[in-house]
Each structure stands twice: as C-alpha cells, then as structure tokens.
Amino acid sequence: xxxxxxxxxxxxxxxxxxxxxxxxxxxxxxxxxxxxxxxxxxxxxxxxxxxxxxxxxxxxxxxxxxxxxxxxxxxxxxxxxxxxxxxxxxxxxxxxxxxxxxxxxxxxxxxxxxxxxxxxxxxxxxxxxxxxxxxxxxxxxxxxxxxxxxxxxxxxxxxxxxxxxxxxxxxxxxxxxxxxxxxxxxxxxxxxxxxxxxxxxxxxxxxxxxxxxxxxxxxxxxxxxxxxxxxxxxxxxxxxxxxxxxxxxxxxxxxxxxxxxxxxxxxxxxxxxxxxxxxxxxxxxxxxxxxxxxxxxxxxxxxxxxxxxxxxxxxxxxxxxxxxxxxxxxxxxxxxxxxxxxxxxxxxxxxxxxxxx
Ligand code: DAH
Numbered sequence: 001x002x003x004x005x006x007x008x009x010x011x012x013x014x015x016x017x018x019x020x021x022x023x024x025x026x027x028x029x030x031x032x033x034x035x036x037x038x039x040x041x042x043x044x045x046x047x048x049x050x051x052x053x054x055x056x057x058x059x060x061x062x063x064x065x066x067x068x069x070x071x072x073x074x075x076x077x078x079x080x081x082x083x084x085x086x087x088x089x090x091x092x093x094x095x096x097x098x099x100x101x102x103x104x105x106x107x108x109x110x111x112x113x114x115x116x117x118x119x120x121x122x123x124x125x126x127x128x129x130x131x132x133x134x135x136x137x138x139x140x141x142x143x144x145x146x147x148x149x150x151x152x153x154x155x156x157x158x159x160x161x162x163x164x165x166x167x168x169x170x171x172x173x174x175x176x177x178x179x180x181x182x183x184x185x186x187x188x189x190x191x192x193x194x195x196x197x198x199x200x201x202x203x204x205x206x207x208x209x210x211x212x213x214x215x216x217x218x219x220x221x222x223x224x225x226x227x228x229x230x231x232x233x234x235x236x237x238x239x240x241x242x243x244x245x246x247x248x249x250x251x252x253x254x255x256x257x258x259x260x261x262x263x264x265x266x267x268x269x270x271x272x273x274x275x276x277x278x279x280x281x282x283x284x285x286x287x288x289x290x291x292x293x294x295x296x297x298x299x300x301x302x303x304x305x306x307x308x309x310x311x312x313x314x315x316x317x318x319x320x321x322x323x324x325x326x327x328x329x330x331x332x333x334x335x336x337x338x339x340x341x342x343x344x345x346x347x348x349x350x351x352x353x354x355x356x357x
Contacts, residue, residue: 004062010040011066018073024081031074041067110342114217114330117318118200121219124243125198128236130221133197135183137204138165138174143182147297148261156260161206163214176204180220181261184290184309187222188298193305195224200314213331217314224290224300224307230264233287233308237268241284245274245321253281262288262309275320282320285312 014034021027034041044063051059101107122132135143141152150156160178167173183199199220208214223232234254241250251271259265265288269281287310292302315327322341324330329337 003059007044007062007066010044011069014040014066014070015073018070018077021077021081024078024085027074027077027081034070035067035074041070107344109345110338111345112330112338113318113322113324113341113343114314116343117314117321118217118219120244121200121240121314121317122198124240125221127243128239130196130198133183133187133199133222134201135177135180135186135199137176137202139177139182141173141175143185144175144177144179147185147294148181149291149293149297150260154260163204163206177201178205179203179311180218181309181311183220184222184261184294185298188224188295188300193224193226193300193307195222195307197222211327213315213327215331216327219312219314220309221312222290222307222309224295224305226305228307230289230308233289233310236308237285237287237310241270241274244317245270247274250274257286257288259286259288261291261294262286263291264288268310272320275323284317284320285310287311 014030017030017033018027021030031039033039036042041063044066048056048060048063126132144162145154145157145160146152162178163176165174165176180199180201180203183197183201187195187197187199199222201218201220202215203218204215205212206214221236223236234252238250238252241252242248251273253269253271254266255269257265257267265286267283268285268287269283271278272280272282287308290307290309292306295302295305315330318324318330319327324341
C-alpha cells in the first residue's frame, strides 16, 4: 500500500470510530487517539520531516484535510451525543405535574375542626368590624365573677363548677376561667368605647359526662357604644349564623333568660333547618344587653354607654356545622378521628376563599 492509501485508510477508520462512539466519553477517547499530542493524525503532522521535499506540499495538504474532516466529524458526533444525553435526562427526570401530590407530612397533618371553626368565626366577625381580644386561662375571681356582677355568695357562682387554684400569699384565689366573659371586663377596663371585640378561647368547668368536657371553647362578643340596642345584637347574630352555616336565611328564637351580667338576658336558638334538620330548635348561645353594674364596675358611665354581649359554645357550633356526633371525641387526640373530621392545612374552607373541595 502506498502512503496515500494509508492516509485514506486511516481517515476511514477514524470516521468509523467516531460514528460508532456511543457515549461522549468514548468519543473523547477517539478524539485523543486521533488529535491528541500523541494521536495518529498529530503524528502524521510530525512525520512531515521525513517526507521527500517535493512531496511535502501535497502531503501537508492531505494531512490537513484529514485533520479537518476528523475534527468536523467529532464536532458533529458530539452534537448528536449531547442532545441524546439531554433527551435521556429529560426522560428520567420528567415531572408529571398532573399527578396527585405525593403523600408527605403536609398531607398527614390535620387542622382540628375547633381550630378551623375558630378561624371561620374570627373571619366572619372581622368582616363586620370586630377585633380579636384575648385574656388568660388563669383568671382572678374578681374578673371571672365579681366585676361581672356576680359578687361572692351570689347564687350564680354555684352554676359554674369552678377549678380553683391554691390561695396566693395575699389570700387571693386564682381560678381557671369558667367562661370567656372576663375578657369583656379586661377590654372595658383598658379600652375606650366604641368597643367591638370578640374573644375566642378555652374555658374550664368541673364537669364531665356525655355532653360536657372539663375544658371546652367559647367565643365572647362585646359591643359598647353610645346608642347600641337589641336590634344591633339581633342583626349581628343573624348575619353571623347565615355566614357561618352558609345559608341565605336562618330562623332564630330569642328566649328570655337570666345572666347576672346582662339585662335583659336571653338564650338564642336556631332552627336546625340551617343544618338540614328543620323543625328542631338548637340552643347556641347566651346574650343580652350589658348590665349597667358591669359597665360601672369597669369605670365607664352606664348613663352614657351601653351595649350588648354574647357567649357562644364553639364546640357546639363546630359539631353542628360539621356533623360531629360526640363532644368527648373532639378532645381524645385520636388520630383516626382527626383524619376523618380534620382539615388539610392547604385545603381549608374560608369565607373569602370558598368551601374546600
Ligand atoms: N358567660 C356565659 C356562660 O358561660 C355565656 C354568656 C351569656 C355570655 C350571656 C355573655 C352573655 O356575654 O351576654 O354561660
């Protein structure tokens, strides 16, 4: 074989090797074997010294052509392998965004129905211009009872089976608040009217049977202004019930009752039609016009200011709205119960966002 045939054969072999390189790494091996310092094409270049002078020009041109063809073939093959590598990555790393979200901690956890209702109620009242007020679970006798017009020895104290704490040094006795009403007192003592607050929170009574738990939840509301009357109370309660039970109309019944801190006082029932059981009346709250003594006890002038208050059982309205049959289950920390009645953190119903699917 003459020299020209050798060069042709080398070129053909290199081009075949380039074509056959299945991976970028294999292709790089071919490149180094051909164009690297000791590569076959590079050595051809280096060997030009041994070529007779009259053949040098033709030889150089041929070798250069081979080098160019090999370089071009390498580049072309590299482009093919590069895009194949991207395709392969895309195939293995493809994310199907239409798949349901995979089970993880977020889908395991649940929002307790009472927490959910807490948020719903706050949102509804915030929409009506109420602010949220808070008070401590451990309360003084004075705020829980006396200033609410329930002085020591008042028979109404017996209605509240109170958890008392040990006496403090000065003889005062603290207690676990038996209702959220002391937040009314705290608010009137620290804010100037007009007052428009709700106070959701835990309350405690020594009581435990099928329909009572020693800890439960109430939401208190208080409005104090210069011209507030029962019509306002009725309107607020009706608007609340319609929004909360998500109905256009709700029938309510106001029954005369007695609370030391309101005059007149009433208990309010709703027609259970709101929850799909027409004809049954369900008591949901106690309410009334704030007693002048209470307003006076907080340092405000009852001749100038008056208003209304109500206290509602949060657990009760939670059970009504979400069809929960047993109060005690609500606080038994049973995960199966939470899975059934709880809400997914990212899928909770709100009045502004609409009901969850
Ligand atoms: N505090 C009362 C209770 O726990 C409920 C209540 C009734 C609150 C009438 C009020 C009210 O604010 O006006 O039984």
